[in-house]
Amino acid sequence: KAGVTQTPRYLIKTRGQQVTLSCSPISGHRSVSWYQQTPGQGLQFLFEYFSETQRNKGNFPGRFSGRQFSNSRSEMNVSTLELGDSALYLCASSSRSGGNEKLFFGSGTQLSVL
Amino acid sequence: DAKTTQPPSMDCAEGRAANLPCNHSTISGNEYVYWYRQIHSQGPQYIIHGLKNNETNEMASLIITEDRKSSTLILPHATLRDTAVYYCIVRVAGGGGSQGNLIFGKGTKLSVKP
Secondary structure (H helix, E strand, O other): OOOOEEEOOEEEEOOOOOEEEEEEOOOOOOEEEEEEEEOOOEEEEEEEEEOOEEEEEOOOOOOEEEEEOOOOOEEEEEOOOOHHHOEEEEEEEEOOOOOOOOOEEOOOEEEEEO | OOOOEOOOEEEEEOOOOEEEEEEOOOOOOOOOEEEEEEOOOOOOEEEEEEOOOOEEOOOOEEEEOOOOOEEEEEEOOOOHHHOEEEEEEEOOOOOOOOOOOOOOOOOEEEEEEO
């Protein structure tokens, strides 16, 4: 079974631009969540989607948004990029939405904002 | 904030057991203890999880104290490839079908030395 696939692997943008990151979960997985990782703040939860519905959201500004498609693939969008948005963005999938599931992470998209 | 406390770093000799401690004194009765690890430039990898009984799989063993206020991850025969940051996480139980987000702390950087 293929793992969680995130594209692109690396991305360079400038302040004020917007960016869209993509995540393809493991086949059969319907739950997708997104995390931001920075050296200063570590890994922080962004949001979670299950069956195309946002189920949970972290403490990030509205510039960060996401969606999930009927095939469970997910995208996250960051508008009006700021220098502080430079980070590794990780996507994780699981087979169900509950409290006792393993999450499988992709390798992430490394975003640099100049 | 993370609900767990871990030592920032540990060393282990190759071939020996690595015992990584974690304190989670405020854990609730329905919250699981999860362990993930992150090797440089990769996404976190699931290791093991448990509620109150000790657990073992092909990667590691998880020992949870009877009062559930602390746990230990045991890698029985550490190899150089086990060098990584290890995260102990108390899974926040989600509501309304949510998987609940993982709250990562700073983890323990395990260095396995030859």
